[in-house]
Amino acid sequence: MRSRITIFKSLIHIFFPYTCCGCGTDLLAENILFCIYCQAAMPLTCFEYFPSNPIEKIFWGRVVIEAAAAHLYFTTGSAVQHSLHLLKYKSKKEIGIYFGHRMGETLIHSCRFSKCEIIIPLPLFSAREKKRGYNQAGLIAFGLSQRIKIPVIEDAIIRVKKTETQTHKSRIQRWKNMESTFEIRNPQKIYGKHILLVDDVITTGASLEACARVLLSIPGVRISIACLAHTVSA
């Protein structure tokens, strides 16, 4: 019986091969997302371990952040870019959970994030989330939560404005573009909490800054930031 199942699975695999989410190479098992090469070659930043790292510097003079890090470097044409495209646009939700687990393992080994009490994924504008069916930052946050054992709160802050890309805007334009983008809901859930704010990719940090500013309006709130990837020019 088992050999019949194996043969059937092998036939399915010929027509519908499992491919690596990073490089597209053929995989032998369906429950693996990345080939061994992509897993080993993930471009780790190790920012989690170091104060004054490039992510923390993004927020210097803008908003008070306790600790911040991005787990991976994001470059054009890389396995990270390919997999994040699958996560955001091809409903490959398990990639978000996988990366959340990876980030969690690293944060556990860094004592810099151990005081965080709750996780908040950067909210998407509701129409965009409805169209996509999920918030990719929420999936990363959920995977992270499974590893570091603190809860995800998704209804404490919402995004009430759709914003355009920030990449080619000046700092003042970015700030104006983000004005009134986020609003608090259920403040009682975050009073006095140290929040770990989570997003997928950080470039200018404008959205995270705007969200952090609104969260910091609640008494006693402190903010740390964990992003999956940091964009760097190739």
Ligand SMILES: [Zn+2]
């Ligand atoms: Zn691969």
